[in-house]
Structures are given as structure tokens and as C-alpha cells.
Amino acid sequence: MDTLRDICRRAGLKATHQRLEILREMLQAKDHPSAEQIHQRVLRRLPTVSLDTVYRTLAAFDQHGVIARVFSSASCVRYDPAPERHDHFVCVKCNRIMDCRVSGAGRLRVPATVRTMGTVERIQVEVRGVCIRCLNRARGRRRWWKQTPE
Numbered sequence: 829m830d831t832l833r834d835i836c837r838r839a840g841l842k843a844t845h846q847r848l849e850i851l852r853e854m855l856q857a858k859d860h861p862s863a864e865q866i867h868q869r870v871l872r873r874l875p876t877v878s879l880d881t882v883y884r885t886l887a888a889f890d891q892h893g894v895i896a897r898v899f900s901s902a903s904c905v906r907y908d909p910a911p912e913r914h915d916h917f918v919c920v921k922c923n924r925i926m927d928c929r930v931s932g933a934g935r936l937r938v939p940a941t942v943r944t945m946g947t948v949e950r951i952q953v954e955v956r957g958v959c960i961r962c963l964n965r966a967r968g969r970r971r972w973w974k975q976t977p978e
């Protein structure tokens with residue numbers, strides 16, 4: 829297992845204490861957190877770290893390929909501990925982002941006109957829907973008036 833320090837060094841980033849703590853939280857995250865969420869979590873270990881530092885550090889990790897920005901239609905910028913290609917299920921109700929793999933998504937053919945627009949860096953599929961948690965919550969609410977079975 830690579831240590832956090834190794835990961836920073838290999839990415840060409842100086843392994844400062846703040847960076848290591850932010851990276852630790854980021855790599856543990858399962859929820860594609862926003863910078864604000866990472867800031868809240870890092871505050872437990874580093875009570876003086878500023879939100880601005882967290883923003884700048886996450887941006888540097890993203891630029892160096894350690895983590896990835898999630899390009900999704902969810903409300904704000906979210907970060908992903910897994911920079912390699914994968915797809916996302918995004919809940920339209922609670923903005924929860926979950927990893928999934930859509931088979932063939934990496935081999936989708938981009939029309940030639942895209943080349944006149946610019947270069948392609950990645951192709952990612954976003955599956956949008958209502959997550960199981962939100963569905964269960966909605967079902968729970970509906971039960972009181974629903975007398976007949978479907």
C-alpha cells in the first residue's frame with residue numbers, strides 16, 4: 829500500500845501536513861464530497877485549516893491526477909477519490925452520486941464534428957434517477973393513503 833506521502837510525492841506535490849490530512853479524508857470518502865464537506869471532516873484533526881486551503885489543495889490534487897473533479901449536473905463541484913474512468917448514478921432528488929460502470933461507455937463514438945469543437949479528454953456517462961433511499965422515503969410517505977395494492 830502506498831502511503832499518503834508516496835501518493836503526494838509521485839504526483840510531484842510537496843507532502844505538507846495539511847495536504848496529507850486533506851488527502852486522507854478524500855481517499856476515505858465514499859460520497860463524492862464537496863470541498864465544504866471535506867473541510868468539515870478535516871477540521872476534526874486540523875482545527876485551524878481554512879476552507880480556502882481545502883479548495884486550493886483539492887484543485888491541486890485534481891490537476892495532478894490524484895483525485896478527480898466530478899463533472900455532473902449535481903448542484904456544486906464534488907470530488908472523487910478515484911481519478912480513473914467510471915460512470916455515475918446521480919440522484920435528482922438528493923444529489924447523491926454513486927459509482928457505476930456503464931458497459932461500452934468508454935468506447936462511445938464521438939461524432940467527427942466534436943473535433944471541430946476541441947479535444948476530447950474523457951467521455952463519461954451520467955445516469956440520472958431517484959436513488960433507493962429517496963424512493964423508500966417517498967414510499968413511506970405514500971403508504972398512508974394507498975389502500976389498494978398496485
Ligand SMILES: [Zn+2]
Pocket residue numbers: 919920921922923924958959960961962963
Ligand atoms: Zn436520493
Ligand SMILES: [Zn+2]
Pocket residue numbers: 860908910914915916926927
Ligand atoms: Zn465516482
